[in-house]
């Protein structure tokens with residue numbers, strides 16, 4: 298049973314956890330709150346970035362004594378020596394008598410061991426408060442643990458008749474300013490923005506965060522996937538930001554541009570991005586790359602902006618050939634949300650894969 302004070306504290310801990318943002322990857326987002334025996338909040342803390350003190354130690358460090366207190370924490374406290382010493386040790390030493398945990402940590406070094414150690418030391422531990430919210434909060438971390446890949450968020454923008462560009466390849470701007478602002482928010486949340494060679498050459502995009510505040514060191518890395526050499530005059534090669542060209546081949550790239558050669562599949566690309574600390578990859582097309590990602594079942598979240606406009610049959614399809622020959626092969630979404638962004642409609646969801 299969880300008290301009302303613990304339930305309120307867990308909501309606060311979740312909000313604290315979220316403050317870590319993308320800087321914590323590949324670690325989880327974690328927030329902790331300490332309550333005294335009357336259920337009054339004494340302190341809170343969060344994990345700020347990979348390598349920084351954990352949320353539990355942050356919260357403990359802000360008060361003189363936690364003797365007899367309860368700790369409410371969004372993830373099972375760690376029990377191993379990583380970059381920082383185990384949180385279980387700090388909790389035991391501080392005299393905490395009860396720990397309320399949202400979810401156990403599926404990291405094989407933990408997976409229940411942290412909870413067990415606390416209990417073995419006489420601390421009462423209850424798990425499962427706001428568990429599904431905690432899982433949602435840590436979808437990036439959980440996805441990486443499960444697959445070894447980055448989380449792939451695919452966004453496309455199209456017309457009511459499903460076209461992503463006119464016959465001449467022009468696509469600016471199909472959707473309105475509110476939709477484009479949302480795209481900039483998604484870029485800001487991502488570690489990397491990915492496009493195919495077709496979009497890089499046709500649109501020459503900057504792929505930077507502009508219409509929302511974003512410190513320079515939080516700008517996403519731009520990744521262009523290509524089988525061939527690209528024009529050296531592209532904006533992403535000249536503006537001083539970090540740009541990566543991913544290719545199966547050792548192609549020539551301009552000075553200061555990183556080349557990731559020997560990337561032979563999209564799966565390999567997303568393993569490489571995860572290894573580089575780029576846990577959230579936001580793909581902005583075009584339709585050929587989008588179709589490859591859908592076919593390879595690598596899209597973890599899909600966002601489609603639909604503008605009240607028509608381009609007709611000569612326009613480019615929103616998503617290329619995904620291999621659906623019959624209606625039985627139609628790809629469906631689940632967990633769907635629909636909202637208005639200005640005069641556009643934003644539909645989001647996750648793809649139902651064949652194995653689901």
Ligand SMILES: NC(=O)c1ccc[n+]([C@@H]2O[C@H](COP(=O)([O-])OP(=O)(O)OC[C@H]3O[C@@H](n4cnc5c(N)ncnc54)[C@H](OP(=O)(O)O)[C@@H]3O)[C@@H](O)[C@H]2O)c1
Pocket residue numbers: 452453454455460461462465466467468469471492493494495496497499500522523524525562563581582583584585586587589590613
């Ligand atoms: N409305 C929208 O949301 C939106 C978004 C983006 C783009 N666009 C429009 O879409 C058009 C460009 O789209 P596009 O389909 O031609 O280009 P694209 O999807 O951006 O790029 C496709 C190219 O990427 C390279 N590539 C390398 N590995 C790949 C892989 N595994 N899967 C797929 N592609 C891979 C290939 O080029 P090489 O083999 O030649 O290297 C391929 O031809 C432009 O007109 C642009 O304005 C619209």
